[in-house]
Amino acid sequence: MPADRMPPTPEAADLLALTRDIARGELADRAAEDEAAEKFPRDVFALLGETGFLGLPYPERFGGGDQPFEVYLQVLEELSSAWMTVGVGLSVHTMACYPLAAFGTEEQRERWLPELISGRLLGGYALSEAHAGSDAAALSTRATREEDAYLVNGTKTWITHGGVADFYTLMARTSDDGARGISCLLVDGTTSGLAAAPPERKMGLTGSPTTELRFVDARVPTDRLIGAEGDGLKIALSALDSGRLGIAACAVGLAQAALDLAVEYAKQRTQFGKPIIEFQGLEFLLADMATAVHTARTAYLDGARRRDAGRSFGFQASVAKLAATDAAMKVTTDAVQVLGGAGYTRDFPAERFMREAKVLQIFEGTNQIQRMLIGRHLAKS
CATH class of the missing domain: 1.10.540.10 (Acyl-CoA dehydrogenase/oxidase, N-terminal domain)
Known part of the structure; x- marks a missing residue:
């Protein structure tokens, strides 16, 4: 540890x-x-x-x-x-x-x-759409109420566990009242009218299916409305704050794995009669990698402790997500560099770490969105 x-x-x-x-x-x-x-x-x-x-x-x-x-x-x-x-x-x-x-x-x-x-079921989170990614309030998937059910029509994109999840937490439009017209529904994965498209062909995280979800008159009982009608965007943004801390922790784990691999390789690989870790240029690179990992871990733990204490943590979640995922991209790239030609081959996991790191800067709100949220917090403080 x-x-x-x-x-x-x-x-x-x-x-x-x-x-x-x-x-x-x-x-x-x-x-x-x-x-x-x-x-x-x-x-x-x-x-x-x-x-x-x-x-x-x-x-x-x-x-x-x-x-x-x-x-x-x-x-x-x-x-x-x-x-x-x-x-x-x-x-x-x-x-x-x-x-x-x-x-x-x-x-x-x-x-x-x-x-x-309980552990028997696996969930997915259905918020993003083709034209409503960073702008979640622009989503168009619609849930129309008919007596004791909502009929859902529309397409969700970039859904992790799409097609394999047992349930989805879905954000859908129940009125045309802008951001206040979005509601949250708990949807069973076997709902008639719900289907997943073939998985996206991704550069990394290829073991995790990411798909479109297509709803065609999918019938969702009204008792599966979470919160009141119109609370969906508020619920979604609250969930994303916690989700960003989760992605930050994932990013730190990936960066730590890349750092450990680079250090171990640098201890074993010899050039000019000594392990390459003893060369100052590489030593400094590894030190910067370790500093980035440590700093990112501190950021996500700070956000988590504030959350556990019942304090506001949205700012800290954005900082942690930004810092940790940028660090993961840099550290995994540097790990490939430490391994040299070996790092560019699939004989070592460094190249996979690097491919996996990229998406962390994109989902749960791109890092450009995180910078915007951090800047807005500063403007209000």
Whole structure:
């Protein structure tokens, strides 16, 4: 465990030790092969469900782990250091459960939350559209109320777990009242009229299916409305704050894996009669990589601790997401450089780390959006 990552309790230390055992024993050795085969590791999520990982930050009375968000994020980091598809998948699932947990009625939570976080089901989060990515208020997928159900029509894009998720948290337009016309629905993955397109052909995270979701008169019961009609954008943005901390933790895990690989290679590779880690030019590069990882980890832990304390953390979430994902892109690129020609081959995971890092700067709000949000916070302060 990195020296700067200190579990807050003995229970948390045990949980992270278990996570490390799973990451090293079950994930790391098969990641490259499954990613190359574009194989979704559903069995891994079943394993995580059996061990309680799919409900870590949610209340114990609903079957969750009742863990602080700080601990949950460290679990994400550990899993991501072994296999990004798994870390990102857990982050997306947790975000898909959040609207029900935070905005659902007590009756809705008692009815559905235990099933969602028990480990048997996997979730997806359906917000983005082709013309409503960064501008979420512009979404056009429509949910028209007819007696005891909504008929949903439209297309969602860039949906992680599209076609394999058991449920989706969907943001759809229920009126033409701009940002106040969006509502949140909990949609069963087997709903008639809901279909997933073939997975996108991506440069990285190829083990994680990303698809369009197409709704054609998909019938969603009205009791699956989360919050009031018109609360959808507020719910979506709240979920994204927590999701950004999740992606920051995933990014730090990936960057740590790249740093560890680079250091180990630099210790073993010799040139001019000594290990290349002893050359100052490389030593400084590795030091900068380590500093970036440490700084990014500090940022996401700061946001998590504020969240756990019930304080505002949106600014910190944007800072953490920006810092951690930019750091992951830089550190993975530098890891390829440390390995030289070997880093450019698939014999080592450095090139996969670099490809996987890029998307982290894009989803849960691009890093340009994060800079905009940070700037707006500064203007208001």
